[in-house]
Each structure stands twice: as structure tokens, then as C-alpha cells.
Amino acid sequence: MDNLSELIKNVGLTNQVRLEDIPAIDLYMDQVTQLFENTYHASKRNENEKVLTKTMINNYAKGKLLFPIENKKYTKAHIMLIQLIYQLKGALSINDIRIVLEKLNRKLDTKALAFEPIYQQYIRMQDEQVQTFQDAVKTLHQAVEEKLSEVEVKDQAYIEQLLMVTSLINMSNMYRKLAERIVDQMEGTKDIK
Template sequence: MENINELIKDLHLDTHLLLEDIPDIDLYMDQVIQLFEKKFAPTKRNEDEKILTKTMVNNYAKGRLFFPIKNKKYTKEHIMLISMIYQMKSVLSINDVKNSLQTLNNKLTDEEEFNLDALYENYLELAENNVARFLDDSTALSHKIFMELKDQENPDANYFQQLLLVASFANMSNLYRRAAEKIVDGMNEEQKKKD
């Protein structure tokens, strides 16, 4: 596939909700939704896709994916958690996301101070590293597929290259999802032992 670089550029992989994007004041739900819509608009698959809706946020709150809000306002910590939920929910079940964040939510509601900013910065740094690794892997994979099919006298060679890329990306996604689920299962077991 000759236009892998164009495809990667269209993904807007460098789009993350940074700490400096999050206001220091508490926000109402509409403001939170606007913040996410503005930041993640380039990542939409199509114009009809919604980044975040009131229903989604209400479901996260009812499902206890983040600690309770006060006075209908979301703190900076809530927004960081919603950002993490936004990324994880496309791969993991809502229950797995909840289980992953349970200990963190408990720490945020305990009497002691917990610095979520530092953890979130680590998360963003890992996300940047993941993008770099993805770019390298995607380019290498595309090149390998192109080299394997380039000598074939097939008018559908481009289609087969694209098909193999789709299958490979789906396979890699499945491998990472399964690994994440296994880690969540381990987290659940650890929590049960503590309880």
C-alpha cells in the first residue's frame, strides 16, 4: 500500500487531551463535552460520530467508572479519568474499564492527597511512545506486504495489500486487547484477595 503515510497522517494519532488543555476550574457537563468534541474532532471516522455525549458521561457516572461529582461539576481529575475512559472503552468492556480504574478512584476519594497529574503525564508519555512504535511497525508491515506482493502480475494487488493490512491490524488489535483483559483479570484477583 503506497499511501500508508497518508493513512497514518489521517488518523491524527498525536491527538491527546493534555493537562494544559484541561481548565483549572470545574466544568459543567456541556463544557466537558465541548472540550472533548473540540480536541478529538479530527479523530472522528465521519461527521455523524459523537466523541462524547451526556448519555455516555451519565452512564460512566452511574456505572461508577469515576468518583462522584459535586454540584453537577466535573473537576480536573474527573476530566483526566474521562479521557482515559474514552481511550479504553473502544477496546475494553465498560466493566473492565471500571475494574481497571477502581483502585485509582478509591485513592482519589481517600483522605490522603493523590497526585493524578503525575500519573496522567505518565499515561500521555506512554501514549506518545505507542504512537511512535505504531508508526514504525505500520511502515515496516506495509513495506513487507508490498514487497511480498509487488512481483505478482495481479491487477488486484493493491486490494490484497490493503486486505492484508486490515487483517494484520485487526490481529494486532486483538492481541493487545486480550493482553489488556488478562491484566484486568489479574487486577480483579488481587482486589478480591485484599477484600
């Protein structure tokens, strides 16, 4: 798998809606979808894939994943929340996302929390995790190559890809299961306020 570095590069791991990307003024839904499309267009799997649609945003609002929108305009806090939802929906159910964001939404709705510094740390952590991921994938690839060298197989390139895909999915499942356990703890420790 000679093109592993190129595959990692094309995933668009550094694509994020950063604070400096979010205008200081409130946005209409079309502007929000365009912001996300511009940010994530390079990381789409194919051209027909939609990054974020009006229907998705409406469903987030109806599902109480976002604090109320006023005058059909989305604030900076709404856009930061939509970014979180965008990332979370890849691994968690809508109900789990609601649990994770419920307290945050209440605090944002009552203006009881300064969200920008927290969001900035979230983005910094994501940036740091990119390097960790790249290093982990290279280590995994070396392990796959070592395991393959111990057995004689036909169509070695396919078997290498098979082992990489199954190993990556296994790691993904372990992270998702741990995240779900943390969500379960969050649900059990909700405060009344």
C-alpha cells in the same frame, strides 16, 4: 498503498486531552463534552460521529467508572479519568474498565493519590507510542509488499489493502487479549481498602 503516511496522519494519533488543556476550574457537563469534541474532532471517522455525549458521561457515572461528581461539576481528576475511559472503551468492556479504574477512583475520591504526575506520564507514553506505531505500520506494510511480490494476484491494490487491514486487526486483537489478561489479574488481586 501510496497514501499510508497520509492515512496515519489523519488518524489523529497525537490528539489527547493534555493537562494544559484542562481548565483550573471545575466544568459543567457541556463544557466537558466541548473540550473532548474540540480535542478529537479531527480524528472522527465522519462528521456524524459523536466523541463524547452527556449520555455517555452519565452512563460512566452510573456504572461507577467515575468517582462521585459534586454539584454537577467535573474536576480536573474527573476529566483525566474521562480521557482514560475514552481510550479504554475502544478495546475493553465497561466491566473491564470498571475493574481497571476501581482502585484509582477510590484513591481519587479520598484524595489519597496525586493523579496529575501519573496522568502526565500516561500522556508522555502515548506520545512515544505514536512513533512506535508509525514505525511498526511501515514495517508491516513492507512485509505485505514482500509477500505480495511472491505471488501473482489480480487487483493487487485491493489485496494489499486486505492484507493490511487483516494484519492490523490481528495485531490489535493480540494487544487487546493481553490487556484483558492483565485486567483479569487486577480483578483477582483487588485490595479491600
